[in-house]
Each structure stands twice: as C-alpha cells, then as structure tokens.
Amino acid sequence: MEAIKESELILNPDGSVYHLNLLPHQIADTIITVGDPNRVNRVAKHFDNLEYSVDKREFHTKTGTYKGKRFTVISTGIGTDNIDIVLNELDALANINLETRTPKSEHKQLTFVRIGTSGSIQKSIPVDSFVVSQKGLGFDGLIFYYESDKAINPSFTKAIQKHLKIHPGKPKPYIIDGDEQVVKLLAEGQGIKLGITGSNVGFYGPQGRVLRAKLQDPSFIDQLVEFKCDNEIITNLEMETSAIFGLSKILGHRAAAINAIIANRATGNFSEQPKESVDKLILYTLNQLVKLD
Ligand SMILES: O=P(O)(O)O[C@H]1O[C@H](CO)[C@@H](O)[C@H]1O
Numbered sequence: 574m575e576a577i578k579e580s581e582l583i584l585n586p587d588g589s590v591y592h593l594n595l596l597p598h599q600i601a602d603t604i605i606t607v608g609d610p611n612r613v614n615r616v617a618k619h620f621d622n623l624e625y626s627v628d629k630r631e632f633h634t635k636t637g638t639y640k641g642k643r644f645t646v647i648s649t650g651i652g653t654d655n656i657d658i659v660l661n662e663l664d665a666l667a668n669i670n671l672e673t674r675t676p677k678s679e680h681k682q683l684t685f686v687r688i689g690t691s692g693s694i695q696k697s698i699p700v701d702s703f704v705v706s707q708k709g710l711g712f713d714g715l716i717f718y719y720e721s722d723k724a725i726n727p728s729f730t731k732a733i734q735k736h737l738k739i740h741p742g743k744p745k746p747y748i749i750d751g752d753e754q755v756v757k758l759l760a761e762g763q764g765i766k767l768g769i770t771g772s773n774v775g776f777y778g779p780q781g782r783v784l785r786a787k788l789q790d791p792s793f794i795d796q797l798v799e800f801k802c803d804n805e806i807i808t809n810l811e812m813e814t815s816a817i818f819g820l821s822k823i824l825g826h827r828a829a830a831i832n833a834i835i836a837n838r839a840t841g842n843f844s845e846q847p848k849e850s851v852d853k854l855i856l857y858t859l860n861q862l863v864k865l866d
C-alpha cells in the first residue's frame with residue numbers, strides 16, 4: 574500500500590500528529606471532547622490517575638482513568654473547522670500506522686462524547702437543563718467535502734432541506750444520527766431532554782443573534798423552532814456536534830453529545846450559574862460513561 578505523503582499526514586519531529594502533538598499510546602478509546610481548553614482540567618480533576626497531559630494551541634489533552642475506565646479528554650476550541658482537525662488526527666492515531674504511513678489492517682472504533690454548552694431555542698427547555706443530542710443538524714457544510722451520502726440520515730436531511738428557506742449562498746443543512754447506545758445511556762438521568770442539536774458556523778448571526786449587524790434571514794430561528802419530523806424537534810444550538818457526528822460516521826466511530834443549556838433564546842434568559850451546571854454535567858457524564866462497554 575502506498576504511504577501517505579508527508580504533506581498530507583504531517584508528523585512532528587517526535588512522531589506525534591501535527592496539531593494535537595499526540596502519540597498513539599497517549600489516547601484512550603473513549604474520548605471526551607470539550608470546546609473550552611479550561612474545561613479539560615475540570616474533567617480530568619476527577620481522574621483517579623493521570624497518564625498524559627499534552628497542550629498545543631487550543632488543543633489541550635489529558636488521558637487517565639476514572640473509576641478504572643481509561644478516558645482521554647481533549648479541547649477542540651470553537652467550531653466545526655477545528656473538529657475536522659481533531660477527529661482526523663485522533664482517527665489517524667488509532668487507525669494509521671504512523672511509521673509506515675499506511676492504514677492499519679484492523680479498524681479501531683473510538684467513542685467520542687462531547688460535553689458542551691449550548692443555547693435552547695424551545696421555551697420548554699430551561700437554562701441549567703441538560704440536552705442529549707439524538708441527532709446533529711449541520712449548517713457548516715463540512716461533511717460535503719467527504720464522501721458522506723451514507724453518513725447522513727436521508728429522511729431527516731430531506732425534511733429539513735424542504736422545511737428551511739435557506740439562501741442559495743449558504744451550505745445545505747444536513748442531519749446525522751448520534752450513536753444509539755451512547756445516546757440512550759446519556760439520556761438515562763432524571764429530567765434529561767433528548768433532541769436535535771443544531772451546529773452553526775458562528776455564535777451571532779449564524780445563531781440568529783443581532784447586536785449591530787442585521788440578519789439576512791430574521792426568521793431563521795422561528796423556522797427551526799417549528800421544525801418537526803417523526804415527533805423529533807430541534808432543541809438547541811451550539812457549534813460542534815454536527816461535525817463530530819458526521820466525521821465519526823464517516824470514519825467508523827461512535828459519537829454522542831450532551832450539552833448544558835446556559836441560554837434560553839426563546840425567553841431571553843442566561844444561566845445564573847453556568848459553571849456549576851457544567852461541573853454537574855461533567856460528573857454525571859463520567860458516571861454514565863463508566864457503564865459503557
Ligand atoms: O462550551 P463549548 O463546548 O465551547 O460549546 C459552545 O460554546 C462555544 C460558544 O460560546 C461553542 O464552542 C459552542 O459550541
């Protein structure tokens with residue numbers, strides 16, 4: 574098999590992958606992703622022991638065990654463009670022989686779980702609640718750079734493309750399923766909501782926020798609120814889930830996401846205790862994930 578060229582799979586002088594600075598033995602099979610680099614320590618402080626701690630740019634990584642299960646927690650920074658880097662480099666660590674630069678003959682499936690913050694678009698989902706993403710709805714267009722026909726949920730993607738009045742200059746929206754088993758496990762807790770999570774390419778205009786710049790389509794959030802397919806609704810907006818779900822499906826991994834709702838866009842409220850909410854979410858998620866095979 575032909576080796577992947579140095580310009581395509583870039584390795585640092587110590588053999589680690591280019592942006593993450595990680596070596597294959599430094600990652601676990603279960604990987605928690607968070608947007609904020611500061612959140613990595615807030616997850617890893619619960620570990621029984623810490624094996625590795627590696628930082629480069631916004632990508633901070635810690636690997637250790639919690640209740641005997643091995644976890645890696647990594648910050649992705651903000652946005653689906655960073656997810657392209659994080660998912661491809663983590664997959665390379667697991668599934669490419671970095672010495673021969675060829676894909677390994679045996680596929681290793683990783684499990685990705687995003688622990689994030691998000692804004693609810695439904696009145697009925699208050700701040701400080703937790704939402705598990707049954708599906709990711711992408712406005713980013715990232716997966717269309719890959720062969721992704723088999724990754725998308727065809728009926729939901731068709732339904733959202735029909736429902737939304739999307740300006741032709743914007744990427745087409747797409748919907749991807751989260752991993753059924755991991756989603757179910759994360760949704761077990763009392764009061765946890767399930768829904769479709771929208772991932773937008775920005776925090777302000779792309780999520781319908783107006784400060785000074787006027788929106789091309791002021792009805793966008795209302796259109797999202799009204800969408801329903803097979804009794805599933807769009808619950809919340811953030812900036813990474815669609816790409817994590819999409820690339821995981823394309824690369825043969827499992828993915829789920831759970832978000833603390835810190836803003837309610839329908840009522841205009843912001844959480845009075847976002848840090849406490851996220852810390853509660855972290856502990857809940859770790860305790861659920863130790864039950865995973
Ligand atoms: O809190 P994190 O995980 O960063 O997630 C949300 O917060 C950031 C925006 O403030 C975006 O990354 C969004 O997805």
Ligand SMILES: O=c1cc[nH]c(=O)[nH]1
Nearest residue numbers: 690691692811812836
């Ligand atoms: O409304 C919100 C809150 C957190 N993160 C987002 O991307 N949007």
